[in-house]
Amino acid sequence: MTKKASFDHVEKWLKELRDHADSNIVIMLVGNKSDLVHLRAISTQDAENLSEKEGLSFIETSALNASNVEVAFQTVLTDIYNIVSKKALTLEEDAISMPKGGKPVPLIDSQDASKKGGCCF
Numbered sequence: 800m801t802k803k804a805s806f807d808h809v810e811k812w813l814k815e816l817r818d819h820a821d822s823n824i825v826i827m828l829v830g831n832k833s834d835l836v837h838l839r840a841i842s843t844q845d846a847e848n849l850s851e852k853e854g855l856s857f858i859e860t861s862a863l864n865a866s867n868v869e870v871a872f873q874t875v876l877t878d879i880y881n882i883v884s885k886k887a888l889t890l891e892e893d894a895i896s897m898p899k900g901g902k903p904v905p906l907i908d909s910q911d912a913s914k915k916g917g918c919c920f
Contacts, residue, residue: 800830800859803840806849813853823886825878827856829871834861 809828816826828850830841843859850857856874860867 800841800846801832801835801838806841806846809849810853813855823882825875825882826853827858827871827875827878828853830857830859831862833859833866834863 813826816824828846830843830846832838846859847857849855856878858867858871858874860871862868
């Protein structure tokens with residue numbers, strides 16, 4: 800929250816990340832050093848606006864006093880868990896909808912192939 804230059808690069812870094820990472824990646828914008836109120840260069844509102852525009856979650860933290868650090872990790876892990884659970888549920892639904900115990904469908908009749916004297920049509 801204290802370095803405007805870093806904040807100004809976020810959109811560029813997001814583009815690079817999205818260009819090279821899995822589309823299901825969980826991204827959180829973390830504004831650190833929230834304890835340094837007197838050095839604040841980025842408003843909470845500006846960070847929230849960018850997060851909303853980019854589809855990110857946002858949290859302000861302080862590594863110095865451990866404020867919201869654990870919450871940030873828990874939020875990201877919860878988001879990852881929800882994505883994985885949703886994928887597992889989709890795969891399970893797909894497996895349920897697959898026919899079971901079916902018989903193979905012959906593409907050509909083996910007797911017809913032997914009558915013609917070859918394996919091809």
